[in-house]
Every structure is written in structure tokens, then in C-alpha cells.
Amino acid sequence: xxxxxxxxxxxxxxxxxxxxxxxxxxxxxxxxxxxxxxxxxxxxxxxxxxxxxxxxxxxxxxxxxxxxxxxxxxxxxxxxxxxxxxxxxxxxxxxxxxxxxxxxxxxxxxxxxxxxxxxxxxxxxxxxxxxxxxxxxxxxxxxxxxxxxxxxxxxxxxxxxxxxxxxx
Amino acid sequence: xxxxxxxxxxxxxxxxxxxxxxxxxxxxxxxxxxxxxxxxxxxxxxxxxxxxxxxxxxxxxxxxxxxxxxxxxxxxxxxxxxxxxxxxxxxxxxxxxxxx
Numbered sequence: 001x002x003x004x005x006x007x008x009x010x011x012x013x014x015x016x017x018x019x020x021x022x023x024x025x026x027x028x029x030x031x032x033x034x035x036x037x038x039x040x041x042x043x044x045x046x047x048x049x050x051x052x053x054x055x056x057x058x059x060x061x062x063x064x065x066x067x068x069x070x071x072x073x074x075x076x077x078x079x080x081x082x083x084x085x086x087x088x089x090x091x092x093x094x095x096x097x098x099x100x101x102x103x104x105x106x107x108x109x110x111x112x113x114x115x116x117x118x119x120x121x122x123x124x125x126x127x128x129x130x131x132x133x134x135x136x137x138x139x140x141x142x143x144x145x146x147x148x149x150x151x152x153x154x155x156x157x158x159x160x161x162x163x164x165x166x167x168x
Numbered sequence: 169x170x171x172x173x174x175x176x177x178x179x180x181x182x183x184x185x186x187x188x189x190x191x192x193x194x195x196x197x198x199x200x201x202x203x204x205x206x207x208x209x210x211x212x213x214x215x216x217x218x219x220x221x222x223x224x225x226x227x228x229x230x231x232x233x234x235x236x237x238x239x240x241x242x243x244x245x246x247x248x249x250x251x252x253x254x255x256x257x258x259x260x261x262x263x264x265x266x267x268x
Contacts, residue, residue, distance in 0.1 A: 005175070014178050021182055022256035025189040030197045037201050044208055051175065051215045056230045063234050068204070068241045075245045076197060079252050091192065098188055098191035104182050109180035122222035134227045142228045149235045156239035164246035166253070 009050055017043035030076050033067060041065040053129045175216035183209035196251070200244055207237050238257050 018045065023036030041064045048057035091099075127133045137147050182205060189202030211230045218226025251263055 010174055010221060012202050017178070018181060018185070021185045024198070024201055025185060025193065027198075031193055033198050035203055037204065040205065041208070042204075044212065047175070047178070047212065048215055051219045053215045053218070053227055053230070053233075056211070056215060056227055056234075059234055062190065063238060064204070064208070068238055071241055071245055072197070072201065075248060078249070079197075079258065095191055099188050102188040102191065105213040106180060109183070110177065113173055113180065114177045116173075119220045121171065121219055124219070124222045128222070128224065129227060134224055134231070137228050138231065139264060141225075142232075143233060150205075151230055151234065152239050156242045158245035160242040163243065164249045 010047070012101065013043045013046040013050070017047065031073070034072050034076060037072075038065050038069050041069070051129075052124060055131050055134045057127060060133075170252045172220040175219075176213060177259075178189075179209045179212040179216065182212065187257065194260050196248055198262050200241070200248070204237060206243070207233060 017040055020036045020039040024033045024040065027033040027036055041060060045057040045060040045065070048054075087139060125133075171207045186205035186209060187204045189205065190199055193199050193202060211233050213267075214226040214233070218224060248258070252258060255263055257263065
């Protein structure tokens with residue numbers, strides 16, 4: 001019974017997720033693509049909750065749907081797109097070949113997933129995926145990568161300012 | 169049957185959509201968004217396997233992926249602004265001075 005409920009909620013999030021992901025690729029206007037991507041991030045956060053990853057689901061909404069997409073929309077608005085930027089793309093032969101290759105990747109992945117058999121869930125501790133448990137992991141086992149991430153973000157901030165600024 | 173396979177298949181589908189978007193779309197901003205989609209597909213795989221293994225290491229990796237995506241978006245969009253300022257276009261085919 002719990003399995004069927006989980007499966008129901010999974011499809012409830014998965015179908016709109018794939019639809020909005022397709023919307024990103026299909027949309028002609030970048031603003032529409034960005035809004036589709038925001039929707040996709042929200043549905044993906046729902047899937048993460050289903051996977052008992054509460055902290056990551058929270059960060060997904062806060063950082064991805066909040067911060068990163070706001071930056072995207074800012075840049076789209078800042079650049080004030082012209083009509084010729086919105087014209088539908090003419091696909092060259094090599095791009096059709098690349099699309100074919102993309103579906104090849106999908107076929108390989110699908111075969112790999114099918115051949116790996118049914119991957120059942122393990123029972124997890126009650127604090128699995130909570131802020132406390134993941135935070136403890138981050139500040140003990142992953143302390144060095146965590147500090148390196150802070151350095152990376154600092155470099156990214158300085159680099160973004162240097163690249164985007166006209167004159168320093 | 170509630171198992172990791174559903175989630176892995178969903179991640180594979182998302183990754184393919186992102187990959188096709190990267191090779192098909194010519195607007196540099198939309199290409200960036202498709203890269204974000206691919207990063208999220210990778211995250212979904214990490215979390216599905218974390219749930220399957222019952223270990224939280226995948227959650228830590230997903231956290232780092234989100235941080236790296238934020239850095240990548242900041243620098244990438246700064247480059248987009250710089251390119252737009254010098255070239256006046258977002259069309260990737262017109263930004264090809266390294267090719268010749």
C-alpha cells in the first residue's frame with residue numbers, strides 16, 4: 001500500500017517534471033524557458049522529498065529556483081533581446097546527428113538501468129537526510145571539500161565581477 | 169514496486185532532454201539552462217543511489233553539485249554579458265572567432 005502511494009506521488013511529480021523540462025528545450029522565448037526551468041526545479045524538489053533528501057530538496061528550492069534562476073532572469077531582462085534572437089533555430093545536419101547521439105545515450109542508460117535488476121530501498125535511519133545528519137557529515141567527513149567550496153564561490157564572485165564589469 | 173529504477177530512469181530522461189537542448193539550442197542562455205538541467209539529472213541519480221544504499225554520502229555530493237552550479241551560473245552569465253557587450257548577440261553561431 002505504501003509502495004503504491006509512493007509510486008502515485010512519484011508520477012504526480014515526474015510527469016509535470018518531464019513536461020516542463022521539455023518546455024525548456026521547446027520554448028522559443030528565453031523567458032518562457034526560464035519559467036519552465038523554475039517549474040522543473042520545484043517538481044524535482046518534490047521528487048527529492050520522496051527520496052528522503054529533505055535538506056537537498058530545501059536547497060533545491062532556495063538556491064536553484066530562488067537564487068540561480070533569479071540571476072538568469074536578471075540577465076535575460078538586462079540583455080533586452082531583439083526579434084532576430086528569437087528566431088527558430090535551423091538545425092544543421094551535424095545537429096540532427098547530435099540529437100540522434102543524445103537518444104543513443106538514453107538507450108544506453110535505459111539498458112543499463114534495466115539490466116541492473118530491481119534496486120530495492122534499504123530501510124534508513126529516522127534522521128536520514130535531515131539538516132542535522134547531513135550537516136554532521138559535511139563538517140566531519142567532507143570538511144575539506146566544504147572549505148574548498150567556499151573558496152570556489154569566492155573565486156566565482158570575484159571572477160564574475162571582473163568579467164562582467166566594463167571598467168574596474 | 170517502489171525501487172530506485174524509476175528514479176534512475178527519470179534522471180536518464182532528464183539528462184537526455186538537457187543534452188539534446190545543449191546541442192540543438194543556439195541561444196547561449198538557453199544552452200546554459202539545459203546544462204543546469206543535466207546537473208540536476210546527475211543530482212537525482214546521486215540521491216536515488218543514496219536512498220538505495222542507505223548512506224548519506226550522496227546527499228553531501230548533491231550539496232557540492234548545487235554549490236558548483238551556483239558558481240558556474242555566476243561566471244557563465246558574466247561571460248554571456250561580456251560577449252553580448254562586445255558582439256551584440258546571444259547567437260552561438262556568430263561567436264566563432266576562435267574557430268578561424
